[in-house]
Amino acid sequence: GHLPNLARIMTEGKSYHLTSTIPSNTPVAWTSMTTGQNPGKHGIFGFLKYDYPTIKVVSSQDNKALCLWDYLGQQGKSSVIINLPFTWPPQQINGLMACFDWAIIDNESKLAEPASVNTYIKEQLLDRIASFHPELGNPDLERYHEIVKKQTQFTLDMAKQFEWELLFVVFMVTDSVIHLFPTRKQMVNDVYRLVDTAVGQLLDLIDMRKDRVFITSDHGTKIFDRAYPVPAFFREQRLLRLKTTPRSSAQLTLINLLRILERYPVKLPTSIKNLYKKITGRQSTRLSLRDIVDKQRSPIFLCDENSRIDVLLRLTDRSIANEDFKERMRKRIVDQLNLNETVIQHAWTSDEIYSGPHVGGAPDIVLEMAENMAADINSSSFYEKPRSYPSLKGGHVRNGILLVAGNSISPAVDRKTAHITDIAPTLLHALQLSIPLNLDGQVLQDLFEPDSTLGKPPKYIEIPTQRSETSDKDLTAYTRDEEEQMKARLQKLGYL
Structure with a gap:
């Protein structure tokens, strides 16, 4: 086949339909996967953080929940985490953390902890390794090949240099090629083959008779052939004024x-x-x-992200509306949005889909668009009906995939469904570690052979899952120039 290494994992192990987050964008999905918690508990709801009137690009500093590597470290185990989105700036962990795709790249930037790895990255990798830097121009197949080759070699080198129980590496090229070249089928296929070859090289690091491999996406991808200008709806409702x-x-x-x-x-x-x-x-x-949009005359605020709507209702005295009035208006808007079944699959209020101490940072309303339909929140045209959008790039959908194979994994023909938050507790159990009680995800118990050690019930423990207020004090937020640099990348990829 075209992807022999992935096919091997599917044949020898088990595969799941993976349900991603709402919305299924990169920072929300990966953070939910590695924390095992919903956005209301980790505090990341999109690429941007809205603390009105300030709007900033999120970073690792905005994740308020503990992650897989934190729980491993607490139990004396080490991790090597490579290129996981929005782990920049890198934190000190028991092992290695390195991030370059979603990082600020300059001579002063710290791309890894421990800092000794920075020199290696900047001297050996930086010119070709990052796939999400539009300032370097769109990658061609040759550059994609070099990116995958360099990142694979970096991973192999770090796996030999550091001790680890968990090796977690993310190849973002399979995402960027969909965003940048959605109609070039051959290019997409070639990039997936490159990553499949890398998977084969990484499998040589482990012994499948003793170890286990998890291969997962954070979401699925799709080419949307139509877009709906959401502002048209709100202008018609007299909720947006120019x-x-x-x-x-x-x-x-x-x-x-x-x-x-x-x-x-x-x-x-x-x-x-x-x-x-x-x-x-x-x-x-x-x-x-x-x-x-005239913010003083408009009762709602449409954010730059395509799935988020905030209702900043104002009374005639220009003060923020009381919560009861705001809640009634929010319900009215959601009910109206849900009548547009041909363009909107569902509109949710934040309390319907999120829970936890950080729900206050969530959007008031989140949209999930209908099949083949993208939300155009940034539209300046205010058309009243859905319209073709020929320049729209590929986008995200909630259905992804999870493949698992190795020791004690029970092969199965039927494919079941898992939620993205199930991955963290399942990995902890696979490593025979204790699992925090209040994670949202559940151990995929059917994954393991019933008569194996892992087939026994998981061990849960009551421990904190939130970061302390001082644990991120050494992380550096973006400067103004860095904020603009990150927003430019997000715009090029169609996220903003």
């Missing part, structure tokens, strides 16, 4: 004209581009709602 200044009107008119022209194979004259830049002060025709 700025009416001459400058904002000129910006909107010119941007809409250029966006129409961009749909056709017409090369825009430099004079038009220069005029656009002069009037708008922008290089891109991708317009954020914050540029055109």
